Amino acid sequence: MSRDRSSYSALLASFAFAVGAFALSGPASAQQDPGVRGGPPGAGGPLPNLITCGVNPGCGQAFFTAAQVFFTSVFSVTGGIDDGAALGVTNGGPGLGPRFNLNQCAGCHAQPAAGGTSPRVNPQVAIATLHGANNVVPPFITKNGPVREARFVLNPDGTPDGQVHELYVISGRSDAPGCDIEQEDFPAAIAANNVIYRIPTPTFGLGLVEGISDLNLVTAFNSNQALKSQLGVSGHFNINPDDGTITRFGWKAQEKSLLMFSGQAYLVEMGVTNELFPNKRDNETTPSCQFNVLPEDMTIFGTQDPVSPPTGSTASDFSTGIVNFSTFMRLSAPPTPVTSASASAVRGSVVFNNIGCQACHVTQQQTAVNGLAFLNSSSNCPPTPAGSSASCEVTLNPYSDFAVHNMGYGLADRVTQGVANGQEFRSAPLWGIGQRIFFLHDGRTTDLVQAILDHASPQSEANAVINNYNLLPPQSKQDLLDFLRSL
Ligand code: HEC
Ligand code: HEC
Structure with missing residues (x-):
C-alpha cells in the first residue's frame, strides 16, 4: 500500500523544532559521506571476559x-x-x-x-x-x-x-x-x-545476537510502536518453521x-x-x-x-x-565506535532518533537473563542466592530490530525466504558501518547518502522517515552522516 505524502506534514512539524537548533550552526554546503573511517579496525578481536575453564583459564x-x-x-x-x-x-x-x-x-x-x-x-x-x-x-x-x-x-x-x-x-x-x-x-x-x-x-558480535531472547526482541520491537505507527513503519519477524522461534541472520533474517x-x-x-x-x-x-x-x-x-x-x-x-x-x-566482540565522537557525530545521534531511523534500526538490545555460556560467569553473571534474580544480561548496540520490513519496489529482490517476501529485508545492523565500504543487500552503493535515499520508493515503510531526512537542514544531514561513520 502506498502512503499519502500529505499525512507526513503534521509529524514533520514536530521534528522541525528538534532539528531547527542545529540549522543555526554550520555551513549550508552540500552534505557528504565522510567515507570509510581510517585508523585501526574497531573489530575482529574476541569478546572480553570469555569463559575460563578450571586448570585452563585461557x-x-x-x-x-x-x-x-x-x-x-x-x-x-x-x-x-x-x-x-x-x-x-x-x-x-x-x-x-x-x-x-x-x-x-x-x-x-x-x-x-x-x-x-x-x-x-x-x-x-x-x-x-x-x-x-x-x-x-x-x-x-x-x-x-x-x-x-x-x-x-x-x-x-x-x-x-x-x-x-x-x-x-x-x-x-x-x-x-x-x-x-x-x-x-x-x-x-x-x-x-x-x-x-x-x-x-x-x-562481529553475533554470539550476543544469538543470545538475545525472543522475548527481548519482541519487547524492543513493541517498545517503539507509537513512533512506528506515526511513521507508517510496521515490519515483522522471520520465523523458523522447525521450532517457531525468531530467526535473525542474513539479509532477510x-x-x-x-x-x-x-x-x-x-x-x-x-x-x-x-x-x-x-x-x-x-x-x-x-x-x-x-x-x-x-x-x-x-x-x-x-x-x-x-x-x-x-x-x-x-x-x-x-x-x-x-x-x-x-x-x-x-566469541567475537561487537565492532567498537570511535572513542571520542566529534561534536557533529554527537548531534547526529540525536538527529538519528529525531527523524525516526531508530524505528527500525533499534539502538539497543539485551541478551537473555540467564546469561551466556561462553562468557565468564563469575564476572558476567554474579552468583546470587537461589531464588533471587541474577543479572546476567549483556547490553549491545546493534542498531537493528532484527525484524524484516517492506522496503518497496526500489530495493525489492523478488526472492522469498521464510516469511520474508521479495520486498522485505532485515533492518541492517548499523554497528561498524563507519568502516564498511559497500552498502545495501546487493552492494549497489558506496555512498551513505545514496544508501539512505534508496530506502524510499513506492510501498517502502521507510518513506516517511526518508522524507524527514530530506527536509533536514544541510548541517543536520552532515551530522547524521558523521554519526554513522563514527559507529
Ligand atoms: C563468496 C563470498 C562468501 C563466502 C566465501 C562466505 N560468505 Fe558468509 N556471507 C556471504 C553473503 C553474500 C552473505 C549474505 C547472505 C544472505 O543473507 O543472503 C553472508 C552472510 C553470512 C552470515 C550472516 C551474518 C549476519 O549478519 O546475519 C554468516 C554468519 C556467514 N556469512 C558466515 C560465513 C562462514 C562461516 C563462511 C565460511 C564457511 C562464509 N560465511 C563464507 C558471502 C560469503
Ligand atoms: C522501515 C525500516 C527502516 C527505516 C525507518 C530506516 N532503515 Fe535503514 N535499513 C533498513 C533495511 C531493511 C535495510 C537493508 C535494506 C537493503 O539492503 O535492501 C537498511 C539499510 C541501511 C543502511 C545500509 C546498511 C548496510 O549494511 O548496507 C544504512 C546506512 C541505513 N539503513 C541507515 C538508515 C538511516 C540513517 C535511517 C534514517 C534516516 C534509516 N536507515 C531508516 C530499514 C530501515
Missing part, C-alpha cells in the same frame, strides 16, 4: 584464536594445494567445488578485519582462473566492486527459485582432473532479468543460528560438505567432479590430536570446521 581465548585460523584458512579441491601460504594463512584442506563462490570465509568476510564484509579488492576476480580454471568473470563481479553471490529468481519452468547459483566451477583446475561441468550462463540469466545479488554481512549459517555457507559458498549439509549440491549429476569421501568436514573419531601441530585449543582441534567457524563468530 580456554575461551584459545578456542577463539584457533577458530579464527579456521575462518581464515583457504581450501582447494583435494587439499593438496596450499593457497593459504601466499596469504600467510593455513591450508584449510579438501572440499572446494564442484561449484563455488570463493575458497575462504575470510575472503568475503574481510573488511575491516577477518569476520567483516566485502574487501576493497574483490578476490572473486583472481579465483576465476586460479590453477588453470577457465571460468569467465560474470559482469556483476569487478575488481573494485563488492564481493557478490548470485541468486536466481525463477526456475526455467517459471516456479520460484531463490537459491544461490555459484559463480564458478572447478573444471580445468590442476586438482580437478577430468571434471568438465560448465559454469552457469550468467549473461543469459541477466538478459532474462533473473539474477539478484547479495553482499556479505559482517559477523532467514537463518536461525551461527552453526546453521556456517554449515550452509561451507557448502554453498565453497562446496565443502559437512555434518549439517552432508551432500554435494550436484552429487550424482557430476561423478567426474567428485574427489573426496563425504562429508569432507567431519567430527574427529580418533583419540589422537588430529592437528599437527596442535592449535593450543583441544576444543578446537576436535571440533568440526563448522563448529570452529561458529565459535569464531560467537
Whole structure:
C-alpha cells in the first residue's frame, strides 16, 4: 500500500523544532559521506571476559584464536594445494567445488578485519582462473566492486527459485582432473532479468545476537510502536518453521543460528560438505567432479590430536570446521565506535532518533537473563542466592530490530525466504558501518547518502522517515552522516 505524502506534514512539524537548533550552526554546503573511517579496525578481536575453564583459564581465548585460523584458512579441491601460504594463512584442506563462490570465509568476510564484509579488492576476480580454471568473470563481479553471490529468481519452468547459483566451477583446475561441468550462463540469466545479488554481512558480535531472547526482541520491537505507527513503519519477524522461534541472520533474517549459517555457507559458498549439509549440491549429476569421501568436514573419531601441530585449543582441534567457524563468530566482540565522537557525530545521534531511523534500526538490545555460556560467569553473571534474580544480561548496540520490513519496489529482490517476501529485508545492523565500504543487500552503493535515499520508493515503510531526512537542514544531514561513520 502506498502512503499519502500529505499525512507526513503534521509529524514533520514536530521534528522541525528538534532539528531547527542545529540549522543555526554550520555551513549550508552540500552534505557528504565522510567515507570509510581510517585508523585501526574497531573489530575482529574476541569478546572480553570469555569463559575460563578450571586448570585452563585461557580456554575461551584459545578456542577463539584457533577458530579464527579456521575462518581464515583457504581450501582447494583435494587439499593438496596450499593457497593459504601466499596469504600467510593455513591450508584449510579438501572440499572446494564442484561449484563455488570463493575458497575462504575470510575472503568475503574481510573488511575491516577477518569476520567483516566485502574487501576493497574483490578476490572473486583472481579465483576465476586460479590453477588453470577457465571460468569467465560474470559482469556483476569487478575488481573494485563488492564481493557478490548470485541468486536466481525463477526456475526455467517459471516456479520460484531463490537459491544461490555459484559463480564458478572447478573444471580445468590442476586438482580437478577430468571434471568438465560448465559454469552457469550468467549473461543469459541477466538478459532474462533473473539474477539478484547479495553482499556479505559482517559477523562481529553475533554470539550476543544469538543470545538475545525472543522475548527481548519482541519487547524492543513493541517498545517503539507509537513512533512506528506515526511513521507508517510496521515490519515483522522471520520465523523458523522447525521450532517457531525468531530467526535473525542474513539479509532477510532467514537463518536461525551461527552453526546453521556456517554449515550452509561451507557448502554453498565453497562446496565443502559437512555434518549439517552432508551432500554435494550436484552429487550424482557430476561423478567426474567428485574427489573426496563425504562429508569432507567431519567430527574427529580418533583419540589422537588430529592437528599437527596442535592449535593450543583441544576444543578446537576436535571440533568440526563448522563448529570452529561458529565459535569464531560467537566469541567475537561487537565492532567498537570511535572513542571520542566529534561534536557533529554527537548531534547526529540525536538527529538519528529525531527523524525516526531508530524505528527500525533499534539502538539497543539485551541478551537473555540467564546469561551466556561462553562468557565468564563469575564476572558476567554474579552468583546470587537461589531464588533471587541474577543479572546476567549483556547490553549491545546493534542498531537493528532484527525484524524484516517492506522496503518497496526500489530495493525489492523478488526472492522469498521464510516469511520474508521479495520486498522485505532485515533492518541492517548499523554497528561498524563507519568502516564498511559497500552498502545495501546487493552492494549497489558506496555512498551513505545514496544508501539512505534508496530506502524510499513506492510501498517502502521507510518513506516517511526518508522524507524527514530530506527536509533536514544541510548541517543536520552532515551530522547524521558523521554519526554513522563514527559507529
Ligand atoms: C563468496 C563470498 C562468501 C563466502 C566465501 C562466505 N560468505 Fe558468509 N556471507 C556471504 C553473503 C553474500 C552473505 C549474505 C547472505 C544472505 O543473507 O543472503 C553472508 C552472510 C553470512 C552470515 C550472516 C551474518 C549476519 O549478519 O546475519 C554468516 C554468519 C556467514 N556469512 C558466515 C560465513 C562462514 C562461516 C563462511 C565460511 C564457511 C562464509 N560465511 C563464507 C558471502 C560469503
Ligand atoms: C522501515 C525500516 C527502516 C527505516 C525507518 C530506516 N532503515 Fe535503514 N535499513 C533498513 C533495511 C531493511 C535495510 C537493508 C535494506 C537493503 O539492503 O535492501 C537498511 C539499510 C541501511 C543502511 C545500509 C546498511 C548496510 O549494511 O548496507 C544504512 C546506512 C541505513 N539503513 C541507515 C538508515 C538511516 C540513517 C535511517 C534514517 C534516516 C534509516 N536507515 C531508516 C530499514 C530501515
